Amino acid sequence: MMSELELLSQVRCFEGEQRQYRHVSKRLGCSMQLSVYLPPQAQTQKVPALYWLSGLTCNDQNFSTKAGAQRVAAELGVALVMPDTSPRGEGVPDDPEGHWDFGLGAGFYLNATQAPWSEHYQMYDYVVEELPALLQAHLPLSELQSISGHSMGGHGALVIALRNPGRYRSVSAFAPIVHPSACPWGQKAFSRYLGEDPERWKAWDSVELLRQGAELLPALIDQGLADNFLEQELRTPDWQAACQARGLEVPVRYREGYDHSYYFIASFIEEHLRFHAQHLLQ
């Protein structure tokens, strides 16, 4: 059983444990690394988990090293689960042109349907099904989960929450790609992973899911107003409009002067963790 989840490193952090694991993902058909932070409370009881989905070019370590989230996670007693952003390794196809916005590091948290991507690029099933089952079997994690993410990972968090309101207690995002069907990053990725027909993209697009009436969990979005990607790629106003059309409160906070970086995430991660804890620990 131990070989299912191989511990690569473990260091103490805020009296809890920052760990990195490797395991073979059946769904992705490759070996994957992931980072997990276990708060000190996990030494004596099962704790709820916040899944964090990272953005383009990231791996499982950007959030663990740069966000400063462990301090508050330790205080609240919430584990942090940080998966990689795509399948990896020999045999996993990458963008033929080698660009950073597609392929390795850019799985977009969906299930690809088009060859050659469909063999490995099944990040949605990996994050929603395989990883929670694996981690709950081997680590002191309860079944209570919330989900958050940044940029491409904010897209992932919103889509996963809108498709699975029963699996998560709350959702949040930093600078999410809310409307991938309508932006260059999303159109490039979706046309390759899912095919050219935009109808097939709607199931993986948070604005489209909102328009279709999907249930919205308690949600929180932070978006910097000095973020260079806001207008063309992130398109936050499309999400506002989709909420407003349904009479939903718009959980978007614009942040004057903040950009797309981890300095922005670090500045507001405490508020996101306390928001999720309200729903995970009540």
Next chain:
Amino acid sequence: MMSELELLSQVRCFEGEQRQYRHVSKRLGCSMQLSVYLPPQAQTQKVPALYWLSGLTCNDQNFSTKAGAQRVAAELGVALVMPDTSPRGEGVPDDPEGHWDFGLGAGFYLNATQAPWSEHYQMYDYVVEELPALLQAHLPLSELQSISGHSMGGHGALVIALRNPGRYRSVSAFAPIVHPSACPWGQKAFSRYLGEDPERWKAWDSVELLRQGAELLPALIDQGLADNFLEQELRTPDWQAACQARGLEVPVRYREGYDHSYYFIASFIEEHLRFHAQHLLQ
């Protein structure tokens, strides 16, 4: 005047500004990058500065991205000044064998006396003299300063404070190389930068400076007990002994389970910042 300090980037962080600058150092004879965090209070008044000296292989960005220090610096109204760890660029000699523990990224915060190192490796004068004068002339920094650092940078902070008690209010360190004359990292670096005679090393060794009766500012040292470098390279007990021989209180806190990484620094940086603020803001 603007060209003296060229702004490379500026992003908002905890309502303050995380900046990176480039400038030509006369003392080092090369172009240098440095990072500065200005807390929100610096928008309306001069603020004191905590200098942070990083460890082997680091540059000006490790602390700014990984320590999570800006949150507390913003609350307290203290600027963070993060220089690089050595001179850089074409013409600056590196370890002939290309090892990471000497040369580029390993300036040891001293003034080298031996060719070819003495031309550029003058990090002590750079940190103590040139940088404060430059930054106080161009940024809203008061003359109040404290100093801290990690590993090689902990050595630098302790030596600089012991040699200049009038310039700083307080000193702290994470896992410092307290006795470089007596450890492999220090012996390698000092024998090349300063020559083979160990007598010449004493002016750059915090244990030797303590033994010689140097004034010790308010000080705080954190050292992880799971730090692989503790016994051979860091030698914290030598510092304890030197303090005890003089009847000084030993400001060392051993931390069970913590290693040498930034996860250790992040866990305790808040306590260091509040310690320095007591002395900077009183």
